[in-house]
Amino acid sequence: MTTMTGSRPTLSPAARIARMHKQGKLTALLLFLPPALVLFTLFVIWPIFNAANLSFFKWSGYGAIDNFIGTQNYQRLAKHSVFHQSLWNSLKLILASLFIQIPLALTLALLIYKKTSANTAFRLIFFAPYILAEIASGVIWSFIFDGDFGVSGQIAAALGIDPFYILADRQFAFLAIITVVVWKYFGYHMMIFIAALQAVPEDLLEAAEIDGAGRWQKVFYVELPLIMHAIKLSAFFAIVGALQVFDIIIPLTNGGPSNSTHSIVSYLYTYGLAQLNVGYGAAVGVVLFILCMVTAFSYRRLAMGKGGAL
Amino acid sequence: MNRPGFFLALVRAAVLSIVAALVIVPLIATFLGGFKSVGELRASPFGLPPVWRVETYTEILGGSVFWGYIQNSLIISFSAVFLTLMLASMAAYIFAQIRFFGSKYIQAYLLLGLMFPFATAIVPLFLQIRDFGLLDNPLGVILPQTAFSMAFAIVLLRSFFQQLPKELFEAAYVDGCGYIGFFFRFTLPLSTPILATVGTFVFVQSWNNYLLPLVVINDSAGYTWPLGIMRYRGEFMVEWNRILAFVSLTILPALIFFTFTQKYIVAGLTRGSVKG
Numbered sequence: 001m002t003t004m005t006g007s008r009p010t011l012s013p014a015a016r017i018a019r020m021h022k023q024g025k026l027t028a029l030l031l032f033l034p035p036a037l038v039l040f041t042l043f044v045i046w047p048i049f050n051a052a053n054l055s056f057f058k059w060s061g062y063g064a065i066d067n068f069i070g071t072q073n074y075q076r077l078a079k080h081s082v083f084h085q086s087l088w089n090s091l092k093l094i095l096a097s098l099f100i101q102i103p104l105a106l107t108l109a110l111l112i113y114k115k116t117s118a119n120t121a122f123r124l125i126f127f128a129p130y131i132l133a134e135i136a137s138g139v140i141w142s143f144i145f146d147g148d149f150g151v152s153g154q155i156a157a158a159l160g161i162d163p164f165y166i167l168a169d170r171q172f173a174f175l176a177i178i179t180v181v182v183w184k185y186f187g188y189h190m191m192i193f194i195a196a197l198q199a200v201p202e203d204l205l206e207a208a209e210i211d212g213a214g215r216w217q218k219v220f221y222v223e224l225p226l227i228m229h230a231i232k233l234s235a236f237f238a239i240v241g242a243l244q245v246f247d248i249i250i251p252l253t254n255g256g257p258s259n260s261t262h263s264i265v266s267y268l269y270t271y272g273l274a275q276l277n278v279g280y281g282a283a284v285g286v287v288l289f290i291l292c293m294v295t296a297f298s299y300r301r302l303a304m305g306k307g308g309a310l
Numbered sequence: 311m312n313r314p315g316f317f318l319a320l321v322r323a324a325v326l327s328i329v330a331a332l333v334i335v336p337l338i339a340t341f342l343g344g345f346k347s348v349g350e351l352r353a354s355p356f357g358l359p360p361v362w363r364v365e366t367y368t369e370i371l372g373g374s375v376f377w378g379y380i381q382n383s384l385i386i387s388f389s390a391v392f393l394t395l396m397l398a399s400m401a402a403y404i405f406a407q408i409r410f411f412g413s414k415y416i417q418a419y420l421l422l423g424l425m426f427p428f429a430t431a432i433v434p435l436f437l438q439i440r441d442f443g444l445l446d447n448p449l450g451v452i453l454p455q456t457a458f459s460m461a462f463a464i465v466l467l468r469s470f471f472q473q474l475p476k477e478l479f480e481a482a483y484v485d486g487c488g489y490i491g492f493f494f495r496f497t498l499p500l501s502t503p504i505l506a507t508v509g510t511f512v513f514v515q516s517w518n519n520y521l522l523p524l525v526v527i528n529d530s531a532g533y534t535w536p537l538g539i540m541r542y543r544g545e546f547m548v549e550w551n552r553i554l555a556f557v558s559l560t561i562l563p564a565l566i567f568f569t570f571t572q573k574y575i576v577a578g579l580t581r582g583s584v585k586g
Contacts, residue, residue: 013411025408028489036401036460037416043457044423047431047438054434061437108329111322124569125330128337131568131575133518135536136561139543140340143550149355150339183332191576215318244427247520251540265429265521272433273525281433289430296425 048289055283061276073283082271083284086262089174090243093263096178097185097238102231105186109193110219123194127187134184134247141180142167142252173253174261180248185241189234196230197223236299243291264288341562344555351551366555376559378531379538386451386523386534387516393456394512395505398463399471403493405464406471407479417468423461428454429521436525450526451534455519459512466578470504471497503577510571511578517564535560 011019020026055074058067077083108126112119129137144150147163156163166172200223208222224231246265249255255262255270262270264284272281335356343351344366345359370376405417428435435454444450474497482492498505520536527533530541539557546552568575 016411020408020410024488024490025410028493029404029408029410031490032400032404032493033416036397036420036464039397039453039457040420040423040460043435043438043454044428044431044460045419047434048426050434050437051431061440104329108326111326122326122330124572125333127572127576128565128568129333131514131518131564131572132561133520133536133564135518135520135539136557139539139553139557140336143340143343143355143554144336146550148548149352149550151355153352154355183336187333188579191579195576195579240427244429246429247518247536250520251543265427268429268432269521273436278433278437285430285433289426292426292430 051282051285051289053282054279055286057279059278061278069279073280074287076280077283077287080271082259082262083267085260086264086267089177089261090245090264092174093178093181093242093245094239096182097242098235101182101186102189102234102238104182105189105234106193106231108186109190109197110223113194113197115198123191126190129184129186130188130191132184135251137180137184138248138251141176141183145176145252167253168257170257170260173257177245177249177252177261180252181242181245184248185238189238192230192234192237193227196227200226232299232302236295239295240292243288243295264291337561340554341558343551344558346551348549348551351554366551367559370552370556370559375538375542376556379533379535380560382448382532383517383534386448386455387513389448389452390455390459390516391509391512393452394459394463395509397456398460398508399467399498399501399505400493401460402464402467402471403497405468407489407493407497417464420461420464423458424465428458432521432525435522439526444526446527446529446532448532451519451523454522455512455516459515463508463512466508467501467504470501474500506571507574507577510574514568514575 017026020029054065056068056070057065058069058072059065108122112122145152145166147153147156147165147168152164152166166176204222204226205218208218213221243263244265245263246269249261249263249266253261255266265288268281268284268288271277272284339356342357342359343355345362345364346354347363350360401420405413439445439450439454442450444453478496479492482496487495518536519534523534523537527537530537533541539553539560542556543553
């Protein structure tokens, strides 16, 4: 915490700085630290603070910022049905991540965490969608879901019915998006679980076996409790990730049909940035920021005693 | 093998194969789709092409548009990686090597960067980039990407630097090597594994990034490849064979590169989650 530890005599701040200078520490400090700090402040911290400020104004991005409108942006936001839909969509994504994606990833991790060459191949395959760009994944799946070409086209043709355009269907379009999100990210969660499972000490499993534990008992009483922190971390990433889905939605539905598939970020982009409603977009950003913060702090509370694995 | 064991092995193989097929089939269909005509694609989206037409691919590869996108993306991604590694390792070195008043506070300040995605601040970020005159300039993408990678990079680098043997520095210091000299002559060369991890990770993020270039770059000559894909799709709408060929060409090099660097990507992802 401080510069001094142990039994060394306490020096005045000026003397400390003089000593650091003599040792060459001060030069290193002044040369090495500021570039990172300045860049971080200019492009990360300042915009966040600025968002909080701008969210109380009506501003088109040009000229003086003098049209203070108090909390009107937030009030409009609270009343906008498309925003409600985008929050609801984000919640659906979170639920799908927690109850479909993570169990799937965990099952697969348990099946292939041991180091064999076949397992390595599977791991490579399952992880591939994660490194693919969201835009590319979205375009590929918009082909698969295209009523004239991909899967739905094939099924419709086989059944002799009219082609079904799932991405243009209010009821099912978001289900399609959820499918792509699970497809894209399950490998990422699986990798977290595999790393954690490989760190489970071998002798604990052997001890359990000697005590007569079966296959399932080893999973439920040894492995799962020992990788609980990884599961929590994974859930945290899933929630924060679900809150910021954007790139996948644009090529798939672009928020449509009739604005039913927006995420918070695509809503922000469409209503705030694309139309240069700076104040309004900033207000959406602030809401998103608060949601992320709440998630981060609840995660910290949940994972207490772990020193916050963040 | 006993019978329940055999049965379980069978279920396991079935589950793994089905999931693997669900991952691979869309990718292969994309790749094969580029060899088909629109009519063939409509008749059989997933099968092998009846005739292997290479025109669609060669047309894209022969034009300058595709290479322009790739070049822009490469410039941005490599610059972001270089800048992040440089600035973050310098800062991480200070935190690992020098104790000074305020060190903890500055680190806590930087950790804020791990808490939120840059979509939250995209509107003011856009204004900031505009006011700096960096719209339609690669730097307008590179600098914010670097800034948003900073927190994660510093955390990983600092913990690695702290594990380097202290005696090494003491010996070098006695021999007249200063803090700055030590950083360049010892710390950096000894840290290649972690630099590769952070570098690969930043590269993937930058290479795949869509929102920031979308906001910053308007002139199509400066488009990165994700913007290029969307533009190309807008141009050719229902000519799926062209779009699929274009997508294949953009993701193929990435898939190959990432397969080889997978080790580093995974290391970046799972660090911290294991130790908890």
